[in-house]
Amino acid sequence: MIDVRNLSVSYGDLRALDDVSVDIADGEFVTVVGPSGCGKTTLLRTIGGLESPTTGRVRVDGDPPEVAQSDARLGFVFQDHTLLPWKTALENVTFLRRMAGKEPDSEGARDLLATTGLDGFEDARPAELSGGMKQRVAIARAIHLGADVLLMDEPFGELDEITRDEMGVEILRLWRENRKTVVFVTHSVPEAVFLGDRCLVVSGAPAVDGPTSPASGTGAPGRIVAEFDIDLPRPRDESVFGSEAFGRAVAEVRGALHDDA
Incomplete structure (x- = not known):
């Protein structure tokens, strides 16, 4: 609460x-x-x-x-997606969890990308994604963190x-x-x-x-x-x-x- x-x-x-x-x-x-x-x-x-x-x-x-x-x-999603340009979509999703000292769940991250319509884009970097796709990665990243x-x-x-x-x-x-x-x-x-x-x-x-x-x-x-x-x-x-x-x-x-x- x-x-x-x-x-x-x-x-x-x-x-x-x-x-x-x-x-x-x-x-x-x-x-x-x-x-x-x-x-x-x-x-x-x-x-x-x-x-x-x-x-x-x-x-x-x-x-x-x-x-x-x-x-x-607490997980954050801003207007600017703040993705790391040198990391793939999958690496961006798991990054915050790693930074928080939690073991990343690569399969769970792949599932999140798939459920946000990004199945097949796991290895794409932000420059290869549209604005909406980048925001989907940012949302998946926040959820993967496990924040309440x-x-x-x-x-x-x-x-x-x-x-x-x-x-x-x-x-x-x-x-x-x-x-x-x-x-x-x-x-x-x-x-x-x-x-x-x-x-x-x-x-x-x-x-x-x-x-x-x-x-x-x-x-x-x-x-x-x-x-x-x-x-x-x-x-x-x-x-x-x-x-x-x-x-x-x-x-x-x-x-x-x-x-x-």
Whole structure:
């Protein structure tokens, strides 16, 4: 279980997040949606132990994120796939597990590549793979690590719309099979509704959304302004997009974003 309590994160005089509290249950798929610069990536990074709270606390199964990270209980998938260009797809999948001091499971890694549609590409290097294929390798790598929690920051952000939809279906299938806890950050309201058991709406206008972004002024800190239980049947596939229930849920989430704006 992820427990975020009264979390605030500041960079100098700039507050990126203010008084954020949320609980995420084991095996839950939670999406986080909001405009650029609202602090949602800061929230994800703090849950993952890549940022430190200024005030408040974060716990993963009762432990600080840094402890969960050192125990390889947290897996990350970023918008940039961060694959090592000199390693094959199979070597990239097993790499993090090796770095965590765990014995890699080559057959398990091959099976993961096959289930993500990459059967036959085990020996291909990143330069030989499309954008969607690279993200499939990155997702397989995070799952192969054996982490209980997957933290995903705009992993489909650079993909075309059709590939994004296909990847969404793929990640839901992998989630059903592995039942990890997933926190998924996105700018896309339809994507957030399609994927999530629950959708958190973050709003605010901080000048940065992480320590590498230059300060560009002042703004309101990020806060969770609404959350929605997504009452759509599972399993889900592309047919959900045309349903009235999906359209209503998207309109409700968009309404919360625009009302706060």
